[in-house]
Amino acid sequence: MEALINYLLQFGNLNTTQIDLIKSKVVLTQIKKDEYFHEAGKIPREIIFITEGIMRICYYNNKGDEITKYFMDENHFLADIISYNQEIPSTEYVQAVTDCSYFVLSKSAMRDLSMTIIEWDNIIAKITAKGLADKVNKISPMMTEDAKERYLSFLEKFPTLANRVPLSYLASYLGITQSSLSRIRRNIR
Known part of the structure; x- marks a missing residue:
């Protein structure tokens, strides 16, 4: 739990009451190696924060080949943010590469935190911007x-x-x- 709170605090200030509220909204979950956290064709309803292990995000190309898009490891949030925000089916799979533990923030928990913590939406926007920038910075150099x-x-x-x-x-x-x-x-x- 401490890793999650410390990560959030990098993007904004939270008082003790707000931190306690966040702690009450997250659920620690585990998944075994090779199991899927999320499958293409489904609408994502959760955002997760990986505390242990590695997950990979993959898809199938038009030839049916499985393509690994990227990996996420400990102390990172993971969400198909476009599908999650627009409530449309995802085109990606999220699979555990190793046994994983992670905190789950449901859509209702995110809504509750947004309505209760003034700074919450700003913190999430900063985390999302960092995640997108990190993704671009990982993929762009690979093209050349x-x-x-x-x-x-x-x-x-x-x-x-x-x-x-x-x-x-x-x-x-x-x-x-x-x-x-x-x-x-x-x-x-």
Whole structure:
């Protein structure tokens, strides 16, 4: 719970009463490795804050290939924000790469916090803006890099993820085959 509160406090001020209210609205939940937190075609009704583990966001392209869009690990919020806000079905899957623990904020909890805590919407807007900027900053450089550069960039930006994520997911994220990734890894050791 402390990690969630500390994260929120980076984006705005909350007093003790407000913090207690937030604590009363979140629910700690767990999911096992390989289970899906969310599936495409469904409307997201929750926002989560990962406290332990890694989740991946993926989709299927028009050829039926599974593509890993990105990974989220500890101390990050996760939501398909467009589908959540517009209440439309998501096109993405969210799958646990490892066993995960996370706090759930339901749509009604978010509404209650918004109506009770004056600064809440501003805090959430700042978190959303940071999340979108982080996503752009992760994806944009990958467009101009070759496979080896993408892998080295991944290692630099996410040093703790490389050994926690299956090679097939990492290869998909990098836009290369698993055998190419294995060859790259062998050549840089």
